[in-house]
Amino acid sequence: MKNKTLKIDILARVEGEGGLKLKISNGIVKDVQLKIYEPPRFFEAFLRGRDFREAPDITSRICGICPIAYQLGASHAMEEICGVKVEGQLKALRRLIYTGEWIESHVLHAFMLNAPDFFEAGSVIQLAQAYPEVVKNALRMKKAGNQIMIVLGGREIHPVNLRLGGFYKVPKKRDLSALLEEIKWSTQAAVDSLKFISKFEFPEFKQNYEFLALSDPDEYAILGGRLVSNCGINLPINEYDNCLVEEHVPHSTALHSHLKGAGTCLLGPLARYNLNFEQLTPLAREIAFEAGLGRHCYNPFKSILVRMVEVIYAFEEAERIIEAYEEPDSPAIEVNPRAGTGYGATEAPRGICYHRYTIDDNGIIQDSKIVAPTSVNQSRIEKDLWDLVQANVGMTDEKLKFFCERAIRNYDPCISCSTHFLTMDIERD
Amino acid sequence: MKHGLSSSKILLIGIGNEFREDDGLGLYICRHDKIGRLQNLVIKENSGDGMTMMDAWKDEGTVVLIDAVRSGRAAGTIFHFDLLKDPLPPDLFNISTHNIGIPDCIILSEKLGLLPEKLIFYGVEGKNFGHGKKLSPVVKTAADILIDQIFADCESGNFRGLKV
Numbered sequence: 001m002k003n004k005t006l007k008i009d010i011l012a013r014v015e016g017e018g019g020l021k022l023k024i025s026n027g028i029v030k031d032v033q034l035k036i037y038e039p040p041r042f043f044e045a046f047l048r049g050r051d052f053r054e055a056p057d058i059t060s061r062i063c064g065i066c067p068i069a070y071q072l073g074a075s076h077a078m079e080e081i082c083g084v085k086v087e088g089q090l091k092a093l094r095r096l097i098y099t100g101e102w103i104e105s106h107v108l109h110a111f112m113l114n115a116p117d118f119f120e121a122g123s124v125i126q127l128a129q130a131y132p133e134v135v136k137n138a139l140r141m142k143k144a145g146n147q148i149m150i151v152l153g154g155r156e157i158h159p160v161n162l163r164l165g166g167f168y169k170v171p172k173k174r175d176l177s178a179l180l181e182e183i184k185w186s187t188q189a190a191v192d193s194l195k196f197i198s199k200f201e202f203p204e205f206k207q208n209y210e211f212l213a214l215s216d217p218d219e220y221a222i223l224g225g226r227l228v229s230n231c232g233i234n235l236p237i238n239e240y241d242n243c244l245v246e247e248h249v250p251h252s253t254a255l256h257s258h259l260k261g262a263g264t265c266l267l268g269p270l271a272r273y274n275l276n277f278e279q280l281t282p283l284a285r286e287i288a289f290e291a292g293l294g295r296h297c298y299n300p301f302k303s304i305l306v307r308m309v310e311v312i313y314a315f316e317e318a319e320r321i322i323e324a325y326e327e328p329d330s331p332a333i334e335v336n337p338r339a340g341t342g343y344g345a346t347e348a349p350r351g352i353c354y355h356r357y358t359i360d361d362n363g364i365i366q367d368s369k370i371v372a373p374t375s376v377n378q379s380r381i382e383k384d385l386w387d388l389v390q391a392n393v394g395m396t397d398e399k400l401k402f403f404c405e406r407a408i409r410n411y412d413p414c415i416s417c418s419t420h421f422l423t424m425d426i427e428r429d
Numbered sequence: 430m431k432h433g434l435s436s437s438k439i440l441l442i443g444i445g446n447e448f449r450e451d452d453g454l455g456l457y458i459c460r461h462d463k464i465g466r467l468q469n470l471v472i473k474e475n476s477g478d479g480m481t482m483m484d485a486w487k488d489e490g491t492v493v494l495i496d497a498v499r500s501g502r503a504a505g506t507i508f509h510f511d512l513l514k515d516p517l518p519p520d521l522f523n524i525s526t527h528n529i530g531i532p533d534c535i536i537l538s539e540k541l542g543l544l545p546e547k548l549i550f551y552g553v554e555g556k557n558f559g560h561g562k563k564l565s566p567v568v569k570t571a572a573d574i575l576i577d578q579i580f581a582d583c584e585s586g587n588f589r590g591l592k593v
Contacts, residue, residue, distance in 0.1 A: 108480075125533065128540040136541050143484055157476055 004397075018413070020385070020404055021251070027393050032386045034378055034408070036252040044368045052078050052337055052363040053164055059355070059370060064157050065108070068101040068149075069348030070370070071162045073355035076224060076344030078164050081359055082335045089328040090166040091223065096176075096321045097152040097159070098222050098346070099314040103145025103186075104156065105349035106269075106307040106314075109412045110197070111138035114304045117406040118200040134196055137189045141311065144179070144186040148318060151175055166332030176322040183322070187315040191287050194308040198291035205391070206298040207384055210259065211271035212376070214347050220279040220313060221272070222347045228275055229265065238343045240354050241369075244376065257376040264380040267351025267373045268411065269306040270297060284313040300384060300410040307412075337363030348373055350412055374413045381411050437469050439583050440489045440545075442482060444475045444496040444531075451504075451555030451568045454497040458551075461576050467583050479534040487543040493583065494531065494548070495575075497555040497568075504556035505567040507575055511588065512548040549588045551575055 003025045023031035043062055047055060055074040060067035072094055079086060086094065111134070112124045119127060128135040146156040151171055153159020161168050212233065214225035227235045227243060235243055246255040259265050274296050277285065288309045297306060337359060344355040351373030358367040388407050392400060443459030446452045458464060459472045475482050486492040498508055500518070510517060517532045531550075538544045553572055556565040564572060582588045 123533070125536050125540060128537055132541050135537075136543075139480060139483070139541075142480060146481065156481070157478060 020408070022385075022389055022400075022404070024389070024393060029386050029390045029393065032382045032389065033251040034382050034385070036254045036378070044370055047357075047365050047368040050365050052081075052357070052359045052365055053335075055355075055357065055365065055368070056162055056164065057160070060158055062370070062372070065105050066101055066348045066350070066353070067158050068098050068153075068162075069346050069353040070355075071159070072098065072223065072346050073344040073353050073370075074357070075162070075164050076346070077342040077355045077357045078344075078359070079335055079342070080344065081340040081342035081357065082164075082338055084165060084333055084335050086166055086333060089326060090170075090332070092321050092325065093152060093167065093170060094162075095223055096318055097149060097162070099318040099321075100145045100148030100152070100156075102222075102314045102349050103311055103318075104142050104149065105412075106311050107138055107142040107145065109349075110193075110304050110307050110311075111135060113412070114409050115197065115200075117409060118197075131196075134193065137193060140182075141186045141189050141193070144182045144315070147179055147182065151179060163332055164335040166328075166330075168331060170328055170331040173325055173327055176325050180319060180322055183315050183319050187283075187312060187319070190308060190312045190315055191283070194287055194291050194305065194312065197304055197308060200304075202299060202301045204299070205301060205384075205388060207300065207387065209270070209274075209298060209380070210262065210265040211274045212259075212265040212267055212352065213271040213275045214345060214352060215276055216279075220276050220317075224344070224346060227345070227352070230275060231262070233259075237345045237354070240343065240345065240371075241356065244371070246371065246375065252378065254378060255371075255375055256379045257371055258379050264383050265376065266380045267376050268303070268349075269310055270300065270303050271351060272347060273297060273306045273309065280309065280313050281316045283316060284309050287312060300407070303410050303412075337361065341367075350374060351377065374411075377411050377413060381408060381413065438471050439469055439491045439493060439586075440471050440473065440486065441493045441495070441579075441583070442473050442475050442485060444477055444482070444494060446476060447562055448560065450557040450559055450561045451553075451564055452497050452558050453562065454553050454555065454564060454568060454572055455495040457564055457569075458495050458572055458576055458579065463576055463580050464583075467580065470583060477530075479530055482531070483534050483538050483543055486545045486548065487538065489545040491547040491586070492545040492549070493579065493588075494550045495579070496531065496550070496552050497558075498552040499555055499558070502554045504554050504565065505571040506554040507571050507578075508550065508552040508554070509588075510550040512550050513544065517550070547588070549582075551579060 005023050007021050019035040021033040021035055043059060047058060055078060056071040059070035059074045062070050116123055116127050124135060149156040149159055152161065154161040210229050210231045212229045214221035215228040216225035227233060227237055227240060233243060243260060244257050245260050246257045249256050277295060291305050293305055339359065339361045341358040345352050353373055354371040356369040357365055359365050385404055385407060392403060395403065441459055443455035445455040447456045456474055459474060473485055512535055553568055553575060556568055
């Protein structure tokens with residue numbers, strides 16, 4: 001009997017810190033553990049007792065990559081409690097800043113973290129050496145996303161201009177129009193980048209996923225919608241807790257979240273693409289097909305293509321919103337507290353980011369729950385790794401380790417979000 | 430000749446987080462009154478996002494970076510490097526998981542032809558990186574020495590540096 005244990009102590013090029021442990025016995029995979037060892041951050045606990053207006057800014061600190069997902073999820077939940085619905089241009093501006101977040105996150109992942117895998121390169125530096133123009137264009141696209149965040153949010157990381165009911169200050173039409181030239185350039189750059197990436201060699205690996213995403217009858221869901229899956233789920237977001245359950249597993253400081261009674265599901269770009277494809281723009285759909293993506297995609301290694309399809313969509317959507325923009329009369333709707341429980345969910349770059357809050361009549365937060373998309377994807381990643389390792393069990397340990405790391409990067413896991421990680425304080429004397 | 434700023438201007442980038450004690454070193458220095466008196470400086474603050482930093486320096490002549498260092502050396506140690514001549518010691522910074530750090534940015538900029546003409550680094554080994562807006566006394570003492578040095582170097586255009 002031959003047993004072996006493979007360990008990857010620190011996963012590279014993922015957001016946060018995690019590792020992987022595989023157990024193989026006589027060529028059979030016995031255990032796969034995606035180990036997340038970042039300490040919990042206790043955001044949900046220290047939100048209790050805080051004013052409801054503070055939730056967007058506090059929760060945005062969970063992640064420097066997707067702060068908008070937290071700000072808007074918290075805002076939607078609080079606004080629901082207080083009977084406020086943000087519509088019209090304010091809603092459009094929220095969608096616009098969210099496109100900025102998608103762009104910067106997706107481009108960062110596609111080119112800086114994921115693309116080097118297809119060249120067996122250690123980092124984007126080797127990629128830059130081989131294809132400098134491709135990397136330069138990626139940096140310029142990311143900057144265009146950053147600019148949307150800056151104009152609307154005040155800064156690209158942890159924006160400060162969002163609040164319950166809208167914004168502290170809304171941009172002038174000319175402020176947004178000034179972004180258009182770069183956005184239009186970036187749309188074409190994203191098309192060219194997708195065509196470039198489509199020439200990569202993708203491992204053959206398909207899984208029978210249950211995809212879970214938000215769905216909105218009017219648009220490719222970003223800001224909200226119903227919880228839908230390809231296996232029959234169709235629920236309002238206030239049923240989230242009846243649909244997904246969190247559990248602690250010994251090897252991860254991040255809670256694992258999965259479908260009640262039905263196991264794992266996958267959130268994120270692949271889920272959105274498979275469930276909401278028809279709501280992408282004609283150009284995004286056309287280039288997706290040209291890039292070899294079918295109407296459905298079950299290969300996680302092709303998620304890099306889907307991310308770039310979403311980047312095309314995000315740039316086009318940004319252009320559409322800016323062209324139609326008229327400065328609203330007021331930057332925000334007044335939100336006054338009243339006791340209740342509210343729910344908010346948006347499509348973060350990595351998938352559904354869920355918030356639930358209970359506040360009292362004075363607006364003091366009594367209870368909160370936040371589920372980052374990586375919490376849901378973790379168990380799905382482990383399941384995929386299990387199948388992937390089994391199918392490639394004959395690989396040398398070194399190749400298998402690289403292949404697993406690469407597979408994990410397909411999901412762009414944000415380990416920091418899922419553990420609500422905070423760097424430990426260190427005092428040296 | 431680069432064309433981002435006029436040739437006499439120096440871009441000074443203060444890097445860090447003002448809410449994490451000594452991590453705020455770069456911001457403390459670039460906000461200091463004495464540095465503000467320099468007429469030939471353009472000052473930018475950066476939270477540590479390497480790609481934003483690359484974008485800031487790509488068309489510039491002389492760029493000065495100021496950042497806190499976590500290398501295990503004695504707190505208050507002052508560092509000075511001419512980054513286009515001296516490679517940064519690999520242990521000078523903690524690896525960032527979210528962003529491309531300064532060493533990678535320099536290499537990436539080199540591959541992409543985005544380096545400024547001159548890239549100078551000043552840093553101080555930090556002691557505390559917890560919550561708080563104050564620099565630790567040993568780091569503040571070093572920062573004040575460094576402010577005088579940066580003032581003199583930027584004024585003269587001769588980045589000779591100082592090691593303490």
